Amino acid sequence: MVLKIVxxxxxxxxxxxxxxxxxxxxxxxxxxxxxxxxKSNDMTLYHFFACPFCxxxxxxxxxxxxxxxxxxxxxGSPYREELIAGGGKVQVPCLHIRHxxxxxxxxxxxxxxxxxxxxxxAGA
Numbered sequence: 001m002v003l004k005i006v007x008x009x010x011x012x013x014x015x016x017x018x019x020x021x022x023x024x025x026x027x028x029x030x031x032x033x034x035x036x037x038x039k040s041n042d043m044t045l046y047h048f049f050a051c052p053f054c055x056x057x058x059x060x061x062x063x064x065x066x067x068x069x070x071x072x073x074x075x076g077s078p079y080r081e082e083l084i085a086g087g088g089k090v091q092v093p094c095l096h097i098r099h100x101x102x103x104x105x106x107x108x109x110x111x112x113x114x115x116x117x118x119x120x121x122a123g124a
Contacts, residue, residue: 011050025065042098053110057093
């Protein structure tokens with residue numbers, strides 16, 4: 001019980017700090033942003049609201065100005081079952097990528113997700 005209260009309080013501090021110190025979005029021309037949006041349309045981020053690694057990943061998505069669908073995988077969420085069915089486990093953050101050839105990729109580490117997203121928008 002005490003641990004849950006501490007964890008929730010720390011989560012609120014982390015989320016509040018994120019909102020107060022959020023980086024500015026990358027500015028692109030409308031054509032460049034449309035290309036980036038087309039790439040990010042096939043991506044979904046499964047996350048927990050106050051998870052520090054999820055916050056880190058969402059900050060990067062915000063800064064890179066990506067329109068990625070975000071789904072909470074919290075206890076009782078239907079998206080949690082989606083995550084288990086597709087990725088095989090409940091671990092967040094998880095970036096689900098639907099490739100053009102129809103293959104699905106499930107990426108789980110925040111650092112790996114952020115590096116992947118940066119490579120996808122490089123030069124845009």
